[in-house]
Amino acid sequence: MKLNPAQQEAVEYVTGPCLVLAGAGSGKTRVITNKIAHLILNCGYNARNIAAVTFTNKAAREMRERVNQTLPKGKGRGLIVSTFHTLGLEIIKKEIKTLGIKSGFSLFDDQDSMALLKELTEKTLQGDKDKLRLLQNQISNWKNDLVLPEQAKKHTTNNDEVFLAECYEKYNRLLAAYNAFDFDDLILVPTLLLKQNEQVRDRWQQRIRYLLVDEYQDTNSSQYELVKQIVGRRGLFTVVGDDDQSIYSWRGAKPQNLVKLGEDFTRLKLVKLEDNYRSCGRVLHAANILIANNPHVYDKKLKSNMEYGEILRVIVAKNEENEAERVVAELISHRFMKKTSYKDYAILYRGNHQARVFEKMLMTNRIPYKISGGQSFFARSEIKDIMAYLRVLVNPDDDNAFLRIVNVPRREIGPATLEKLGQYANMRHISMFAASFELGLEQQLTGKRLVNLQRFTRWLVELDDQSQRGEPLEAVRDLIKQSGYEEWLYETSPSGKAAEMRMKNVSQLFGWISGMLKGDEAECIEPMNLKEVVTRLTLREMMEQGNDEDEADQVQLMTLHASKGLEFPYVFMVGMEEGLLPHQTSIDEGSDEEERRLAYVGITRAQHELIFTMAKERRQFGELIKTEPSRFLHELPVDDLDWEVTKRKQSDEQRKEKGKAHVANLMSMLNK
DNA sequence: TTTAATGTCCTTTTT
DNA sequence: GGACATTAAA
Numbered sequence: 001m002k003l004n005p006a007q008q009e010a011v012e013y014v015t016g017p018c019l020v021l022a023g024a025g026s027g028k029t030r031v032i033t034n035k036i037a038h039l040i041l042n043c044g045y046n047a048r049n050i051a052a053v054t055f056t057n058k059a060a061r062e063m064r065e066r067v068n069q070t071l072p073k074g075k076g077r078g079l080i081v082s083t084f085h086t087l088g089l090e091i092i093k094k095e096i097k098t099l100g101i102k103s104g105f106s107l108f109d110d111q112d113s114m115a116l117l118k119e120l121t122e123k124t125l126q127g128d129k130d131k132l133r134l135l136q137n138q139i140s141n142w143k144n145d146l147v148l149p150e151q152a153k154k155h156t157t158n159n160d161e162v163f164l165a166e167c168y169e170k171y172n173r174l175l176a177a178y179n180a181f182d183f184d185d186l187i188l189v190p191t192l193l194l195k196q197n198e199q200v201r202d203r204w205q206q207r208i209r210y211l212l213v214d215e216y217q218d219t220n221s222s223q224y225e226l227v228k229q230i231v232g233r234r235g236l237f238t239v240v241g242d243d244d245q246s247i248y249s250w251r252g253a254k255p256q257n258l259v260k261l262g263e264d265f266t267r268l269k270l271v272k273l274e275d276n277y278r279s280c281g282r283v284l285h286a287a288n289i290l291i292a293n294n295p296h297v298y299d300k301k302l303k304s305n306m307e308y309g310e311i312l313r314v315i316v317a318k319n320e321e322n323e324a325e326r327v328v329a330e331l332i333s334h335r336f337m338k339k340t341s342y343k344d345y346a347i348l349y350r351g352n353h354q355a356r357v358f359e360k361m362l363m364t365n366r367i368p369y370k371i372s373g374g375q376s377f378f379a380r381s382e383i384k385d386i387m388a389y390l391r392v393l394v395n396p397d398d399d400n401a402f403l404r405i406v407n408v409p410r411r412e413i414g415p416a417t418l419e420k421l422g423q424y425a426n427m428r429h430i431s432m433f434a435a436s437f438e439l440g441l442e443q444q445l446t447g448k449r450l451v452n453l454q455r456f457t458r459w460l461v462e463l464d465d466q467s468q469r470g471e472p473l474e475a476v477r478d479l480i481k482q483s484g485y486e487e488w489l490y491e492t493s494p495s496g497k498a499a500e501m502r503m504k505n506v507s508q509l510f511g512w513i514s515g516m517l518k519g520d521e522a523e524c525i526e527p528m529n530l531k532e533v534v535t536r537l538t539l540r541e542m543m544e545q546g547n548d549e550d551e552a553d554q555v556q557l558m559t560l561h562a563s564k565g566l567e568f569p570y571v572f573m574v575g576m577e578e579g580l581l582p583h584q585t586s587i588d589e590g591s592d593e594e595e596r597r598l599a600y601v602g603i604t605r606a607q608h609e610l611i612f613t614m615a616k617e618r619r620q621f622g623e624l625i626k627t628e629p630s631r632f633l634h635e636l637p638v639d640d641l642d643w644e645v646t647k648r649k650q651s652d653e654q655r656k657e658k659g660k661a662h663v664a665n666l667m668s669m670l671n672k
Numbered sequence: 673t674t675t676a677a678t679g680t681c682c683t684t685t686t687t
Numbered sequence: 688g689g690a691c692a693t694t695a696a697a
Contacts, residue, residue, distance in 0.1 A: 055687075085687050110686085129681075183687050251686065351684050414673070539687070561685045583684055598685080621682060622688050677695070682688105 003027075003034065010238070010271040011035045014043055017231075017265040019216075019258070020240040023302045024287070024604035025278030025567065028240045032212055033066045035238060039210055040075055047071075048078025049209040051230075053087055055218050055248075057540065058372075059565055060086070063214070080208070084223050085539060088186035093532075095193060095200055104531045106180040106391050106398045107538040110136075111379075113171075113182045115400060120170050124163070139168050143184035144220040144252035146191065178431075179397045187222045194229035205232045215565070216241030216261075220252035228264070235265050243298065244291050247561060247598050259297055276302045278567050280309025283610055286636050287603045293635055294593050302604075314576070314633060315613040316645045323615040324361040327572050330611065331555065332365065334570065342368055346556040346568035348602050349575050350583060355557050358574070362555060370554040372562060378540055382489065382502040383509055387537065389479055390513075393464055394531045396433040399425075403432070409488030412452050420444045421453065433457055472530040473517050480506065512537070560602045571606035573599075576614045577627040592631070599632045 003011060007027060010020045011034045022028035032052060039045040052067075054060045064081040080087065089107075096103055108116070117136055142152050149169035156162045175182065181189065194201045208230050213219070216239035219227070231237045239261065246255035254260075262268050276284055281304040288301055315330070317323035331345055347358055355371055362369045377383060385408055391401035407413045418432075424444050425435035435441060436457040442450065459482070467475035480486070486503055493499035516536065519527030528536065556568065575581060582595040603610060612633060617626050633641070 057687085083687070186687080247685075250684080353683055410674090412673090559685060580684095585684070594685095619688070673697105675695105675697080677693105679691100679693075681691085 003030070004275055006271055006273050006275070007031050007034075010273070011038050013269050013271070014039060014210075014236070016267045016269060017235045017261070018238040018269045018271065019261055020238060020271045020273060021258075021298055021300060022240050022242055022273040023276060023300055024242065024245060024601070025276040025302070026273035027275075027277055028214070028242075028273065029063060029066060029565075031273070032214060032238070032240060033063065033070050035212065036067055036079070037070045040071065045210060046078070047076050048080075049207065050212070051080035051082075051087065051208045051210075052212040052214065053080075053082065053084055054214040055083060056565075057083055057086075059083075059214060062565075083539075084219075084226070085183060085186045088190045088226070089535065089539070091190035091193070091204065092181070092186065095190075098197065098200060099189070099193065102179050102395075102397075104179070104395045105535075106178060106395045106401065107186075107535045108175070108178075108180050108182045108400075109378075109538055110183070111384075112180075112400060116174055117167065117171060120174060121167060135164055135167055138164050139171060140184050141252060142168060143182075143188045144222050146188060146222050146225060177397070178399055179395050180400075184222075187220075187226060191222050191226040191229060194226070201229060201232070204230055205234070209234075209236065211237040213237070213239040213241075215245075217243050217246040217255045217258055218248045218253045219257050220254055221257075224254070224257045224260070235267070242300075243296070244294070244300070244597055245564060245601050247564065247594060247601060249594055272298070272300060274300060274303055276304055279604060279607055280304060280306045282309040282312060282640050283603060283606050286312060286610075286640055287600055289637050290596065290603065290632060290635050291600045294596055310609050311642045312609075312636070312640050313611045314629075314641055314643045315611060316629075316643065317613060317615045319615050319617050320357050320619060321361075323574060323613050324357040327358065327574060327611075327613055328361045328365055328367065331572075332367070340569065342553045342555045344569040345572070346558070346563065346566075346570070346605065347572045347574060348558060348560050348563050348605065349573075350560060350580050350598070352559060354575055354580075358557060362557075368552070368554040369557055370552070371557045377505065378537075380502070380505055382485075382506055385485070386480065386506055386509055387534070389483070390476070390530070390534045390537075392433065392460060393467065393475070393479070394534050396460070396464075397431040399432050406456065409484050409491075411456055413449070413456065417445065417449045417453060420449075433460070467530055473514055476510065476513055476530070480510065509537075560598050563605050564601050567605055567607055569607045570609045570611075571602070572611050572613060573602045574613045576612045576630040576633055577618070578630055579627065580618075581630040581632060596632060599630075 004027075007030065010018065010031045014035075020028065020031060022031070036050060036052060039050055040047050052063060054063060060081055060083050064079075067079065067081065068076055080090075082090070092099065092101075114132065114136055117132055117139075121132065121135070142148075149165060149172055152165040152168055153162070156165055175185075194204060211227065211231050213227060218241075227237070227239075241258055243255050243258055246253060249255065262270075279287075284302045284304045315323075315326050317326050327347060334340070335342065335345070349355060349358075359369065359371065378387070385405055388401040388404040391398050392405065396402070403418065406418065421432050421435055421441070421444075424438070424441050425432045428435060428438065428440070430438075436453050445453070463475045463479050466478065485506070489502050489506075490496065490499040493502060513533055516528050516533045517530070556566075560573075579587065581599060582592045586592055586595050614629055614633075615627060617624050619625075
């Protein structure tokens with residue numbers, strides 16, 4: 001397919017800063033990939049001097065794939081396609097000497113950093129969840145705004161702020177002591193480095209001569225600053241964004257960066273993409289009407305290139321279970337009649353917890369499904385355990401990881417022993433691991449306790465030796481085997497089945513590690529060392545390696561946030577209720593604009609048909625709550641909606657039975 | 673020191 | 688209703 005004039009214009013303007021305002025489904029990824037190809041094939045750029053940056057790993061992966069399709073083989077070698085965070089990680093790794101950091105640092109995810117904060121505020125906040133979240137949020141905001149602890153302390157106006165700033169300072173010091181970074185550091189540290197160190201800045205400006213940024217409306221202040229540092233005065237870059245799809249302001253994204261760009265780069269070229277190639281007219285009409293309720297900086301209206309399409313249905317179910325039942329029944333009969341595949345359907349919801357009911361219903365109907373977005377895999381305790389082992393192996397100073405696994409499985413190293421060890425380590429200003437080898441420790445710990453502890457740390461040293469000797473894979477295998485983790489799982493899990501599942505997860509993790517250590521020549525994936533593997537896994541990159549179910553025929557379940565950038569022929573938007581879709585917290589705060597954009601994102605995912613569902617009552621922490629239809633449903637054009645409301649309870653029951661019979665009937669037909 | 677029972681929070685959204 | 692933590696008992 002040829003590019004339309006606007007897309008063509010966006011691709012061919014390469015002599016200065018360029019902002020592409022790309023509505024949903026207007027082919028922005030096409031513009032980016034074609035522009036990369038244009039730069040390489042027609043403008044004399046070397047691929048290794050171009051970087052394309054996205055926000056999610058999924059998007060980065062997809063973009064790389066599409067670039068490889070567009071480009072002749074081998075021409076894409078050296079091209080950087082990554083997330084902001086991975087780019088930051090690359091910069092840190094390359095500049096590790098300049099930064100004066102030991103190699104093999106740990107990466108703390110949200111849970112790790114929360115655990116750290118909990119620890120250092122034990123006496124003051126005593127585990128107050130609300131306050132802890134506030135603190136974590138504030139620290140994250142500071143980091144996103146490039147504010148260091150010293151500056152944060154200077155600008156305090158009251159005691160609360162002083163407290164927060166002090167925690168921030170302590171938190172950072174603790175991170176440094178563990179030789180660790182958190183996610184925000186991956187942007188903050190490189191940005192400050194580039195800003196302050198001219199040599200480093202030159203080096204990276206030489207390396208990255210043309211920068212492309214996807215989903216620009218999602219950048220926060222430090223990310224924007226990183227962009228500015230990289231493009232420098234040359235200002236050769238393209239950013240693509242859509243203020244109507246800004247749904248991440250809660251994590252510091254500043255859609256105003258779109259406006260700021262015009263102020264900072266006066267030569268900025270603006271290209272609007274308004275032709276939509278994804279959705280039918282009715283879907284776009286609904287989306288346009290809905291989003292018109294929000295204020296706008298740039299006016300933009302999506303135009304469809306397809307027929308008007310089916311009416312948008314609203315299914316009002318009795319409760320959550322019934323909602324899931326109706327969706328699944330609808331899906332089965334629709335698939336049967338239209339001869340479609342499971343993967344053509346997506347179920348989109350506001351919060352991850354909503355997935356559960358649908359998962360159950362799909363499972364009982366033997367429908368293949370895939371839940372994406374939910375970081376459930378890396379949140380599993382067995383995975384966190386193994387990851388902690390690996391982190392200690394790679395960075396023994398990581399006391400947090402050390403504490404997690406020192407007694408998992410049981411090694412008779414109890415709290416009392418660890419307390420003594422911790423005190424000693426603190427006194428000597430060394431890590432607990434290092435402290436376990438010190439002679440002076442013998443005064444604190446008696447025979448058996450010391451033996452148990454040292455047996456463990458010596459074992460770790462052995463494994464590290466093995467890994468250093470060039471047998472990292474064997475070391476990891478031995479680690480899992482010799483720790484007795486599998487046996488421990490079977491002892492402690494509620495059932496043998498559960499233990500089996502958990503061990504399967506461990507094996508899968510091991511499989512990924514093995515793949516990453518070896519690399520993959522066909523896929524142009526370089527072999528990594530163990531340190532790198534561990535940091536990459538914490539960034540949850542390359543997870544999908546080895547289980548290429550890209551083409552698997554599965555119904556897609558995900559949050560509205562996770563659906564951004566994707567498209568599906570048939571979409572169910574479930575839980576369209578006040579308090580859920582405009583989320584209660586946003587109602588309380590009196591601003592529903594971002595929630596409306598979220599609804600807009602969901603609607604514009606649909607290509608052919610879109611069905612909204614809601615439950616009239618919903619269980620919320622054990623209590624039944626009556627619900628109201630989402631305000632967004634009322635904002636949609638009446639003529640395009642078809643409400644299916646069950647009026648009487650009786651008919652509702654009948655409908656349910658009928659639905660069940662229908663499903664059974666269809667299933668038997670399918671099985672023939 | 674480990675297990676079982678009771679109690680408490682909770683539900684945004686993600687790198 | 689369910690994950691997770693703290694408490695009570697063995």
